[in-house]
Amino acid sequence: MKEEREREASEASAMKKRQRLKAKKPDFKRQESWRYKRVKESWRKPRGIDSKMRKKVKGWPKVPNVGYRTPKEARGLHPSGYREVLVRNPDEVRKVDPETEAIRIAHQVGARKRVEISTVAEEMNIHILNPRRAPELEEEFEELTELGEEEAEEASE
Structure with a gap:
């Protein structure tokens, strides 16, 4: 019974943490999608030799990485917590x-x-x-x- 309450409490705190992290997480857009209409916004990994996004140059959009991942307890949960x-x-x-x-x-x-x-x-x-x-x-x-x-x-x- 005690373990169940602890699990529920950890899930609730994980849900709150997930909400905070999602609020901070940037929208990852495809490189140059803001420049050309033919390039859609859906994420693609930048692979060019001189790509500023791939090199993570200051002032360029962020690239997804493991640090943006949500807490393990909150993964796969609906926003309602179920x-x-x-x-x-x-x-x-x-x-x-x-x-x-x-x-x-x-x-x-x-x-x-x-x-x-x-x-x-x-x-x-x-x-x-x-x-x-x-x-x-x-x-x-x-x-x-x-x-x-x-x-x-x-x-x-």
Whole structure:
């Protein structure tokens, strides 16, 4: 129990430290991207013989290095402090630890299963990272089931 509290405290302090470090971290831009429109800003390592960025000349943009890395305890955590777990069905939700993990519902999950997943998550007090308009989905789900029942009745007649 004591070890768990210590781990949570260290994670919380690591999250705060990560926020401070991210605020200080510069945006790493590709060399000369500010000069030429055809050169995109996405990072590429400078490799030229006379490259000022590669040589780390004063006044030139910073180059990524290991010193900008976030604390080990905070790595892989969502900004909310939970570990992300990708979920595709309600059974996977039941395996999640509500204390340390939050769920992200997979993109390919449809309206019906999304509603089922969200109800199971609410029962277990699990945080959903992408809760996509749940009330509207429930209404849509109810309409679909009503239409399905009507079609089934017509088919049986």
